[in-house]
Amino acid sequence: MPLPRKAWRHATTALILAGALITTPAPAMAFDLPQLGSATSGVNPSEEYRLGRTWLRQFRARAPLWQDPISRDYVDALIARLLPDSGFQGGRPLVTLVDSRLLNAFAVPGGVIGVNAGLFAFAEDEAALASVLAHELGHLSLRHYARQQARVEETQLPTMAAMLAGMLIAAGGGGDAGIAAAMGSQAAFIQDQLAYSRRFEQEADRQGLQVLRDAGYDPQAMVEMFRAMQRQSALQGGNPPEFLLTHPVTESRISDAQARAAGLGAGELRDPGPLYDMVRARALLTIHRDAPPQAASLLAQGDAAPAAERYLAALIRARGGDLAGALATLDTLTREWPDLPLIPTSAAELALDAGRHGEALRRSQHLLRLMPDYLPARLIEAEALLQQDARAAFEALRDLAEAHPEDPQVFTLLAEAAGRSQRAAWSHLARAEQLQLTGRITQGIRQLDIAEELAKQEGEIGIGGRISERREAFETYREAMKEFQ
Structure with missing residues (x-):
């Protein structure tokens, strides 16, 4: 799809801004930096929230998403660990995972954080991944997007459209082409914005280093991550990873981060056990889905925990048709690591994928008795229930939809469960939600119209008010x- 002319015109600015964005600021004086403009000027927080949620819907409609509730739950938990010390006050950020082998992560106004599968492949330990997320949270807490808008003469709307274009380019591997196209028209303007962005990057580094230390990670992990990216760039003939295109790194910036990290010290470090390596295994298997042995080889090269290598071997074994052997390995790992719900959930997932719905249900419900709020297991339970008891699945998914109103997967399952349990109005309402969450708003409104008519026919009195409320939100x-067209 051709990108809008105004999006291309600002694409480099947007790519630079893609890691720089919202909420209540941490005091700039704490980092010995000059004030670059009021952190409350420009776009206000409610406008940022609206823009960010709209942006995410457009992104979902056009980007290759990595649909992995287990990995997303891990990123959610890691961000929750970093959040208390980040200065971010906009609530819990929304996480979206991108099915791309490119090394990238981004933050968007309104508290949206995106992570490519390729970032897991590159980051060999949890501290490395945490350093990137802490940096992104730094951008959000310092409200860099709003402050950038106070400087540029253009409105924020073309910039947000360009940011969408830029991240889609990056997700698809066309970052260099996008930047070259943008730089052809406004080189002087872009250079000015790049210099300004570098100061923002330094602020986010300093904020992120403190967050890392307070969360139990060695702040040197951020410095090591930057240097590893530079080495990769050199090995690729000067072609930098996508993350460095949106977060320019200079020697002075690395030196500053190095000095700050040394001054902070390591503090008391946390031990993540094999959990991170297991999630990394899932990412590697996603990236190398057509060559699973390559995923195993790359995991072993990263000095992974032996338990994670056994975990990945089990996933690969199941793909090869040996489900019994895979489940036996995962059951052994569950006994060895009883505090890692990822392992028994993976076993339930393998059973579900193999069509053994009864076993998937049994395994997921066993875990949920111990951890009733573990979303990946609840999704597997609901999907297994769909094959055996659609009404029970509908009730379970209605609860999930109330708790997770921004999760398209929940509404996809709810629409199916409602249809199978003869609740046609609810089925179309859930389908409407799934459509609007993935950027197809007009189609979603059509589904609301159908749901409203069916509700009248079926006598679903309580659903009418909900449909009216949702129509107003959809119209908004x-x-x-239109601001992204």
Whole structure:
């Protein structure tokens, strides 16, 4: 799809901004940096929230998403660990995972954080991944997007459209082409913005280093991550990873981070056990889905925990048709690591994928008795229930939809469960939600119209008010979508 002319015109600015964005600021004086503009100027927090949620819907509609509830739950938990010390006050950020082998992560106004599968492949330990997420949270807490808008003469709307274009380019591997196209028209303007962005990067580094230390990670992990990216760039003939295109790294910036990290010290470090390596295994298997042995080889090269190598071997064994052997390995690992719900959930997932719905249900429900709020297991339970008891699945998914109103996968399953349990109005309402969450607002509104008519026919009195409320919200998003055209 051709990108809008105004998006291309600002694409480099947007790519630079893609890691720089919202909420209540941490005091700049704490980092010995000059004030670059009021952190409350420009776009206000409610506008940032609206823009960010609209942006995410557009991104979902056009980017290759990595649909892995287990890995997303891990990233959610890691961000939750970093959040208390980050200065971010916009609530819990929304996480979206991208099915791309490119090394990238980004933050967007309104508290949206995106992570490519390729970032897991590159980051060999949890501290390395945490350093990138802490940096992104630094951008959000310092409200860099709003402060950038106070400087540029253009409105924020073309910039947000360009940011969408830029991240889609990056997700698809066309970052260099996008930047070259943008730089052809406004080189002087872009250079000015790049210099400004570098100061923002330094602020986010300093904020992120403190967050890392307070969360139990060695702040040197951020410095090591930057240097590893530079080495990769050199090995690739000067072609930098996507993350460095949106977060320019200079020697002075690395030196500053090095000095700050040394001054902070390591503090008391946490031991993540094999959990991170297991999630990394899932990412590697996603990236190398057509060559699973390559995923195993790369995991072993990273000095992974032996338990993670056994975990990946089990996933690969199941793909090769040996489900019994895979489940036996995972059951052994569960006994060895009883505090890692990822392992028994993976076993339930393998059973579900193999069509053994009864076993998937049994395994997921056993775990949920111990951890009733573990979303990946609840999703597997609901999907297994769909094959055996659609009404029970519908009730379970209605609860999940209330707790996770921004999760398209939940509404996809809810639409199916409602249809199978003869609740046609609810089925179309859930389908409407799934459509609007993935950027297809007009189609979602059509589904609301159908749901409203069916509700009248079926006598679903309580659903009418909900449909009216959701139509108003959908219309608001549809108007906001015009800003990205």
